Amino acid sequence: MEQPMLVMKNISKSFNGITVLNSVDFSVKKGEVHALMGGNGAGKSTLMKILTGVYTADEGDIFIEGKQVSIQNPDDARENYISMIFQEFSLIPTLTVAQNIFLTRESKTSAGLLNDKECIAKTRELLTELEVDIDPNEIVGNLGVGYWQMTEIAKALSQETKILIMDEPTASLTKKETEILFSFINQLKAKGYAIIYISHRMDEIFEICDRITILRDGKHVATENCKQIDLETVVQHIVGSGMDKAFEWKERAYSMDVTPVLEVKQLSSGTKVQDVNFQLFPGEILGVAGLMGSGRTEMVRAIFGVDPKDSGDILINGQKQNIKSATDAVEAGLALIPEDRRVQGLVLEHSVKENIILPILSKVTKGLLLNDKKANEIANGFVEKLNIKTDDIFKTTKLLSGGNQQKIVLAKWLANDPTVLMLDEPTAGVDIVAKTEIVDVIRELADSGKAILVISSELPELLALSDRVIVMHEGKIVKELKRREINSEEELQHAIQGY
Numbered sequence: 001m002e003q004p005m006l007v008m009k010n011i012s013k014s015f016n017g018i019t020v021l022n023s024v025d026f027s028v029k030k031g032e033v034h035a036l037m038g039g040n041g042a043g044k045s046t047l048m049k050i051l052t053g054v055y056t057a058d059e060g061d062i063f064i065e066g067k068q069v070s071i072q073n074p075d076d077a078r079e080n081y082i083s084m085i086f087q088e089f090s091l092i093p094t095l096t097v098a099q100n101i102f103l104t105r106e107s108k109t110s111a112g113l114l115n116d117k118e119c120i121a122k123t124r125e126l127l128t129e130l131e132v133d134i135d136p137n138e139i140v141g142n143l144g145v146g147y148w149q150m151t152e153i154a155k156a157l158s159q160e161t162k163i164l165i166m167d168e169p170t171a172s173l174t175k176k177e178t179e180i181l182f183s184f185i186n187q188l189k190a191k192g193y194a195i196i197y198i199s200h201r202m203d204e205i206f207e208i209c210d211r212i213t214i215l216r217d218g219k220h221v222a223t224e225n226c227k228q229i230d231l232e233t234v235v236q237h238i239v240g241s242g243m244d245k246a247f248e249w250k251e252r253a254y255s256m257d258v259t260p261v262l263e264v265k266q267l268s269s270g271t272k273v274q275d276v277n278f279q280l281f282p283g284e285i286l287g288v289a290g291l292m293g294s295g296r297t298e299m300v301r302a303i304f305g306v307d308p309k310d311s312g313d314i315l316i317n318g319q320k321q322n323i324k325s326a327t328d329a330v331e332a333g334l335a336l337i338p339e340d341r342r343v344q345g346l347v348l349e350h351s352v353k354e355n356i357i358l359p360i361l362s363k364v365t366k367g368l369l370l371n372d373k374k375a376n377e378i379a380n381g382f383v384e385k386l387n388i389k390t391d392d393i394f395k396t397t398k399l400l401s402g403g404n405q406q407k408i409v410l411a412k413w414l415a416n417d418p419t420v421l422m423l424d425e426p427t428a429g430v431d432i433v434a435k436t437e438i439v440d441v442i443r444e445l446a447d448s449g450k451a452i453l454v455i456s457s458e459l460p461e462l463l464a465l466s467d468r469v470i471v472m473h474e475g476k477i478v479k480e481l482k483r484r485e486i487n488s489e490e491e492l493q494h495a496i497q498g499y
């Protein structure tokens with residue numbers, strides 16, 4: 001039998017006495033794309049951080065091509081041909097592709113590192129080898145996001161690599177960009193790389209991966225050939241039982257014959273938002289669809305006052321508002337849960353509780369005294385409601401897994417009880433159970449009379465939630481559809497691409 005490229009054996013890891021990985025076995029073959037799956041907080045990133053030398057295991061052994069290795073730090077990982085592509089882009093938009101790729105190698109090249117000729121030549125060589133059509137001299141900021149991802153990969157592969165780890169690489173990619181990435185992954189596979197692929201998107205796993213390993217609560221649950229396992233079984237392994245809920249649309253009752261809670265009139269902002277008009281009614285969930293770059297995020301940023309408006313009016317309950325900053329927006333009753341929550345939404349050094357109650361401090365404070373009991377109650381309530389995996393509400397937020405951090409941002413804004421809630425990709429990075437829970441929470445809020453706007457690139461989710469869908473293209477609203485008029489996901493996909 002062929003020797004695996006990587007074997008991790010009996011890997012255990014605890015933090016402060018709490019076991020996060022419990023004797024996990026994991027192995028990847030040469031030329032294989034291996035999915036690593038599991039719910040938020042299952043231990044995926046921790047296992048990969050052990051492989052890349054960010055953490056060291058308490059117990060266990062690592063073998064590469066049959067030889068035992070010791071990985072104590074990131075340099076050891078590099079020496080063992082292990083590279084990781086992180087979900088957050090690490091590129092500098094104002095530099096060229098070549099400069100970005102060679103940026104981190106200062107130690108290896110001498111002072112004239114960005115000394116261009118050599119670095120451009122090397123980049124060209126690398127890109128040709130990878131069969132990617134990018135000009136090394138192109139400024140990264142001018143490239144589409146899909147090509148950023150390719151540049152990230154080229155950067156990871158610019159050092160000799162045998163094992164490549166991707167942590168949710170498609171989270172910010174469109175369908176088309178994802179296709180480009182997938183054909184690229186297939187090329188790497190053919191070249192014999194061992195690829196570890198982390199994602200919460202089931203359809204992708206079945207499309208691109210050969211085998212799948214599932215972790216649950218820090219334990220290895222299953223490793224299967226993708227062709228020999230079905231979606232239901234995968235979900236069952238992740239969840240630990242059958243899923244009792246799925247994304248299912250329910251027609252909801254609300255009136256459009258009343259004053260809209262939010263009305264946007266002729267809004268323009270920069271080049272990305274042009275003459276946008278729409279109304280949002282009490283109890284309504286309005287979905288916003290569109291390709292990456294269609295102006296969806298920019299539209300809500302302009303409404304919320306974080307980007308300047310060139311023209312247009314925002315009315316709340318029929319009253320014209322003068323929103324020039326996020327503070328103005330919050331005062332007017334708006335909330336925006338941003339796309340990039342880890343940067344914009346959380347104080348990572350603070351505890352779970354502090355983050356959740358931050359926007360509502362005035363409501364849990366009497367004079368100068370914090371009503372701690374009430375604050376704890378609220379924080380614990382959200383931890384339970386959104387199933388946030390944390391030891392307790394006092395844990396430092398940065399120690400939570402990626403998906404659980406996202407849930408805290410959501411909790412934080414929900415606690416503030418806004419009149420109009422705008423959510424930008426609310427379930428990116430959260431696991432399948434949490435996704436359905438978030439869908440439920442959003443519905444409950446709408447049922448209680450709130451007006452909700454949801455931007456989402458995940459069509460099943462958008463279809464499950466929306467009462468109405470608007471489609472954006474090049475900064476304009478090009479289509480408006482009643483949910484009941486949309487018969488299938490393909491139909492919506494078509495509306496987005498062919499508008």
Ligand SMILES: Nc1ncnc2c1ncn2[C@@H]1O[C@H](COP(=O)(O)OP(=O)(O)OP(=O)(O)O)[C@@H](O)[C@H]1O
Nearest residue numbers: 015020040041042043044045046399400401402403
């Ligand atoms: N440095 C740390 N100190 C304490 N706890 C930690 C630390 N790093 C991770 N954890 C805990 O380990 C558990 C596993 O986290 P990990 O990031 O590996 O999850 P994950 O499977 O990657 O989840 P996600 O899908 O949400 O990214 C979580 O409960 C997390 O809070």
Ligand SMILES: [Mg+2]
Nearest residue numbers: 044045401402
């Ligand atoms: Mg993770």
